[in-house]
Amino acid sequence: MALTGLEIYKLLPRTNCKECGQPTCLAFAMQLAAGKASLEKCPYVTEETKEALGAASAPPIALVKVGVGEGVLEVGNETVLFRHDKRFEHPTGIAIAVPDNLGPEELGARVEAINGLNFDRVGQMHSVDLVALENVSGDVAAFAKAAKLVGEKTSLALILISEDPKAMEEALKETAGAKPLLYAATSENYEKMAALAKQHDTALAVKGQNLDTLADLVAKVTAAGVKQLVLDTGAREANQVLGDQTQLRRQALKRFRPFGYPSITFAKSPDPVARVVEAGVHIAKYAGIVVLDTVDRAEILPLVTLRLNIYTDPQKPIAVEPKVYEIGAATGNSPLYVTTNFSLSYFCVAGDVEASRVPGYILTVDTDGTSVLTAWAAGKFTPEKIAAALSESGAADKVAHRKVIIPGGVAVLSGKLQELSGWEVLVGPRESAGIPAFLKQFWS
Ligand code: SF4
Numbered sequence: 163m164a165l166t167g168l169e170i171y172k173l174l175p176r177t178n179c180k181e182c183g184q185p186t187c188l189a190f191a192m193q194l195a196a197g198k199a200s201l202e203k204c205p206y207v208t209e210e211t212k213e214a215l216g217a218a219s220a221p222p223i224a225l226v227k228v229g230v231g232e233g234v235l236e237v238g239n240e241t242v243l244f245r246h247d248k249r250f251e252h253p254t255g256i257a258i259a260v261p262d263n264l265g266p267e268e269l270g271a272r273v274e275a276i277n278g279l280n281f282d283r284v285g286q287m288h289s290v291d292l293v294a295l296e297n298v299s300g301d302v303a304a305f306a307k308a309a310k311l312v313g314e315k316t317s318l319a320l321i322l323i324s325e326d327p328k329a330m331e332e333a334l335k336e337t338a339g340a341k342p343l344l345y346a347a348t349s350e351n352y353e354k355m356a357a358l359a360k361q362h363d364t365a366l367a368v369k370g371q372n373l374d375t376l377a378d379l380v381a382k383v384t385a386a387g388v389k390q391l392v393l394d395t396g397a398r399e400a401n402q403v404l405g406d407q408t409q410l411r412r413q414a415l416k417r418f419r420p421f422g423y424p425s426i427t428f429a430k431s432p433d434p435v436a437r438v439v440e441a442g443v444h445i446a447k448y449a450g451i452v453v454l455d456t457v458d459r460a461e462i463l464p465l466v467t468l469r470l471n472i473y474t475d476p477q478k479p480i481a482v483e484p485k486v487y488e489i490g491a492a493t494g495n496s497p498l499y500v501t502t503n504f505s506l507s508y509f510c511v512a513g514d515v516e517a518s519r520v521p522g523y524i525l526t527v528d529t530d531g532t533s534v535l536t537a538w539a540a541g542k543f544t545p546e547k548i549a550a551a552l553s554e555s556g557a558a559d560k561v562a563h564r565k566v567i568i569p570g571g572v573a574v575l576s577g578k579l580q581e582l583s584g585w586e587v588l589v590g591p592r593e594s595a596g597i598p599a600f601l602k603q604f605w606s
Pocket of ligand 1: 179
């Protein structure tokens, strides 16, 4: 039974030292009770207290790791139903299925294609996360051989999909070091699958036929000593998956322990558009891992973009490093633009500078990742800050002139900025799309 905030508070040091990031121990206790904080944040909690807090301090959804090294995927550890309540912690892992009945060359080529599913979005690289090898052949030796080849060809985390414990055992002989996710324990095979997961210290997916059977099966598998679980309710129709995923999350947050693990879903519609929509629903509504059967970049790109949007911390705008960026082969005579370090502001300006075909420099000012007008209104994009950025960023070493172009929307800053910095301030267009036309008129 979960402890209340007051019960937790009585076990804390009660010194209100604030090191946990909360103003008081009571506030921290309330966050713990709501599953929105981790006990580790308080450095003064004793081992006895940790034990006493037990389930109250454990995250409502366990953190599960699949894979090793750079390819490791972490899922779970979620604490909220809605992103605006706090944030979602671990983005849905995107897995691409490969059948084990392909010839070695075809199988290798498919894995290479999966390895290449990388996308640059607002300056960050996004990729798929797992290769899911399916034992469609039903053959033990073929599955093991394919597992070996896939393991050699990718550093992504692996999922081994077979309900045959013998096939799983043989495939694990080739891949155990890669700590694959074993899919799946069912009511027929769970004892053997649990034993394999324990022996190789890997995560195990548990597959029910509905929420009730899943809860029963999870209880049996955890009783067998496996703690790293991933849940599959067995649903495959989009509306049923949506309902089940929502229930899993709701019940987990209410501390129903059998559902306190991340989930796995499958988006396998034969129609590409339906497949992307299905996978999008799964990503939006709580899937820890979604498995797709495609290597088409046009299908994966919208999904990584959706995932990026959902799993971005709403309290932290996406920011670029505040510094001087060179666009094209800029020289000492190239124009110097200034904007904020909000990613979208930077990439809009960078794109339009490129489109102007006049190489230039962009100085991004640290505004905590907020856009130009937001930062100006919040007092984060001021003449003082821009003048300081001009002198501290090394911009003066990049250009021989002393002219800086500011966004037209903050023309009001120009006089004070000129006075403080000593640079001639040119007021640029209100929208960066106007940069090419602006240059033709005002830059020679
Ligand atoms: S770090 Fe611990 S002792 Fe300090 S305020 Fe937070 S809960 Fe209290």
